[in-house]
Each structure stands twice: as structure tokens, then as C-alpha cells.
Amino acid sequence: MVEVDGVSMLFNRSKEQVDNLKEYLVRVFQRKLFFEEFWALRDISFNIKRGESIGIVGLNGSGKSTLLKIIARVMKPTNGEVRVFGSVAPLIELGAGFDMDLSARENIFLNGAVLGLNRSEMRRRFDSIMDFSELWDFVDVPIKNFSSGMIARLGFAIATSSRPDILxxxxxxxxxxxxxxxxxxxxxxxxIGTGATVIFVSHSIEQVLDLCQRAVWIKNGRIVMMGSAKEVCGAYNNS
Known part of the structure; x- marks a missing residue:
């Protein structure tokens, strides 16, 4: 379902502190703004089969989220290629597509439109989304008044209301x-039980072991180890 072939990702980090946009643009035009190269990922390759659940583990800054964004086609890799076969539901930044001035009810239909679903389909899903999020008491409250946890709960409920090929x-x-x-x-x-393929990132090794069959350990943008979730998580814990 997913083929990751020699993927590398390069970012340019500014070596200087620039306080405002005007100064930034002036330095760019005068070629006085200097950058350093930062490789977030280096030559990452692995395949994921249909119906397989795979965990990606590693410390903060190791490149896990960057890899997920490339697979979700939010980012394009500097080198290499990712081939994805099937529909994708990325639960990467829950609530990122919300309009903070709209209510939970209105954002459900807004997100449905973004996902390509018409209003009748979202009306059919509406009650189950609200039931799962447990936010009925706030259904008509602007989500700018929600806590970050409430926004994430609503985002999760909307994103998982369908059954994608790849989660x-x-x-x-x-x-x-x-x-x-x-x-x-x-x-x-x-x-997972419906046969979907799942790519899962978490700092909770227990969750990876509970949900995943295989795991990939990434350190400093490179793969350290691939194998069964039990073997990889054990090695990662003991590192």
C-alpha cells in the first residue's frame, strides 16, 4: 500500500536572528542572509503491505513527523519517492483545518466539504461524530473557546468517521x-480490523506494541532498525 524509496528531506535553517519581515527581505535581496543545511531525513526506504500496522519510533527531532507528512503528501521530499495506493486519512495536526470563529457543528460540515463529502453525507455522520467526541454540550459554541484537547477530540472524531485505506x-x-x-x-x-493500513507515531511504546505489528526506529533522520514491533521497541527502550 505504501512504498518509501530512498526518501531524503533537506531544510535550510537561517543562521541569523531576523526580527521582522522587512529586514528579512532586505537581507535576502542583498544576499546577506545565510543558511545552513539540515537533513531531516536521509535515504529512508521501506514498504508497508495492505492491512499492516507499522509504528515509527524515535526521539523528538528524529524525523518521524516529517516522514509522515511526506507520506501524506503534505510535503515533497528533496530526494526519493513515495508511492501510495489508496485513500489516506492523515491524523497529523488535528483541528488544523478548523475555522476558529465557527461552531463545532459548522466545522464538521466545513471539514466534510474539505474531505469531498456532501452535506447529506455529513448529516448522516453528524450524530456519531458528536457522540464519539463527547462534545454535545458545546455543539454550537465557537471552537475558539475550546481547549486544545477538545479541538483534538473533535478533529479525531471527524477524521475517523470514514474508513480510509491508509490511516x-x-x-x-x-x-x-x-x-x-x-x-x-x-x-x-x-x-485496522477493516483491513486498513495504519502508520502510527507515538512516544508511548505500550501503544505501539498494542497497535502495531512492525516498527521502524529512526534516529537523526536515518533508519536504525526495522522489524517486529516487539524487537524494535525492545532495542529502542534499551538504547
Whole structure:
């Protein structure tokens, strides 16, 4: 379902502190703004089969989220290629597409339109989305008044209301209390049960072991180890 072939990602980081946009543009035109190269990913290659769940582990800054964004086609790699076969639901930045001045009800239909779903389809899904998010008391409240956890819960409920071929999950199971986290895990397990392919990033090794068959350990943008989730997570924990 997913083929990652020799993927590398280069970012240019400014070596100087620039306080405002005007100064930044002046330095660019005068060629006085200097950058240093930062390779977030280096020669990453692996394949994911249909119905397989794979975890990606590593410390902060190792390149995990960058890799997910490339697979989700949010970013284009500097080198290499990613081939994806099927529909993708990326749970990377929950709530990123929300209009903060609109209510939860209005944002559900807005996100449905972004996903290519018409209003009748979203009306059909509406009650189940609100039931899962447990936000009925705030259904007509502008989400600018929501906590970050409430926004993430609504985003998760909308994103998982369909059954995609490929589900990409990036560090989103920490929202809400323990009971709600368990609901999220159960929803992902349910999606896996339908035969979907899941790519999962989490700092919780327990969640990776519970949800994933295989794992990839990334350090400083390079693959350190690939294999069964038990073997890779064990090596990562002992590193």
C-alpha cells in the first residue's frame, strides 16, 4: 500500500536572528542572509503491505513527523519517492483545518466539504461524530473557546468517521482523559480490523506494541532498525 524509496528531506535553517519581515527581505535581496543545511531525513526506504500496522519510533527531532507528512503528501521530499495506493486519512495536526470563529457543528460540515463529502453525507455522520467526541454540550459554541484537547477530540472524531485505506496517526492519542484515550485506541483497532493500513507515531511504546505489528526506529533522520514491533521497541527502550 505504501512504498518509501530512498526518501531524503533537506531544510535550510537561517543562521541569523531576523526580527521582522522587512529586514528579512532586505537581507535576502542583498544576499546577506545565510543558511545552513539540515537533513531531516536521509535515504529512508521501506514498504508497508495492505492491512499492516507499522509504528515509527524515535526521539523528538528524529524525523518521524516529517516522514509522515511526506507520506501524506503534505510535503515533497528533496530526494526519493513515495508511492501510495489508496485513500489516506492523515491524523497529523488535528483541528488544523478548523475555522476558529465557527461552531463545532459548522466545522464538521466545513471539514466534510474539505474531505469531498456532501452535506447529506455529513448529516448522516453528524450524530456519531458528536457522540464519539463527547462534545454535545458545546455543539454550537465557537471552537475558539475550546481547549486544545477538545479541538483534538473533535478533529479525531471527524477524521475517523470514514474508513480510509491508509490511516496516518501522529502523536494524537494523548488527548483527553484515560477513558477517551482508550476510545481512540479502540477506534484505531476497529479501523485496522477493516483491513486498513495504519502508520502510527507515538512516544508511548505500550501503544505501539498494542497497535502495531512492525516498527521502524529512526534516529537523526536515518533508519536504525526495522522489524517486529516487539524487537524494535525492545532495542529502542534499551538504547
Amino acid at each position: 496516518i496517526v501522529d502523536e494524537i492519542l494523548g488527548v483527553g482523559d484515560f477513558k477517551f484515550q482508550k476510545k481512540c485506541e479502540d477506534r484505531i483497532s476497529e479501523i
